[in-house]
Amino acid sequence: MISPKLVEVGRHLNIELITNSELQQLTGEPGHFTAHVRENPRYIDVVKCTSCGECAQVCPVDLKDGYNEGLSIKKAVFKQYAQAIPGAFAINKRGTAPCRSSCPAHVSVQGFIALIQQGKYREALALFKQDHPFPGVCGRVCHHPCEGVCTRNQVDDTLSIQYLHRFLADRDLESEQPYLPEKKAERPEKVAIIGAGPAGLTCAYYLAIEGYQVTVYEKLPVLGGMLTVGI
Ligand code: SF4
Ligand code: SF4
Structure with missing residues (x-):
């Protein structure tokens, strides 16, 4: 286990630990090195994260765990291992999905479909409505540019993104208590x-x-x- 050494290194006043990073280039000679380091975004504030792991419990996205050579599954929000330094979670994210980029409302398509896949229909609808209040209408009339760029097409077929949010809206409208977003405290304006x-x-x-x-x-x-x- 390298953790005890890492703790020692982390406490050393002359050493700065740069995690979640890759060395791009190293030039120079002993005593005069220049290093180009690419630091990947963590998407989580290390100072605020208490490492409780509640985010991983509700994360709907499963990925192959590279740390275990892909033999196990990890969540998109993860901590590499229990004693990892810093003791905070990070999110594995590869930019913005083409479906989201091409949607005029910038809907989190990947997110709401992942929630549907887990049967969390209400959460999926709530996520959709964070960006777009009319999932039912656009589930019928949108020209769905998102489907034209869906990369799933390279594997088998485009996902039916439009019909999926139409389904969410119809299901919600037929329910006894249709979704109503939470309002913040009333303002005077x-x-x-x-x-x-x-x-x-x-x-x-x-x-x-x-x-x-x-x-x-x-x-x-x-x-x-x-x-x-x-x-
Ligand atoms: S079908 Fe839905 S997700 Fe796709 S572009 Fe239209 S509104 Fe956005
Ligand atoms: S597979 Fe299609 S719907 Fe899913 S994230 Fe990729 S582009 Fe979007």
């Missing part, structure tokens, strides 16, 4: 929104979540604008 079309309702939805007192004005007798009367 009042906001008037002119027009109850998709843009107006989206603004109203997210401002209300932030605690603003929102009133939406609409000239038609129905809400939804183009969603109701145009398509």
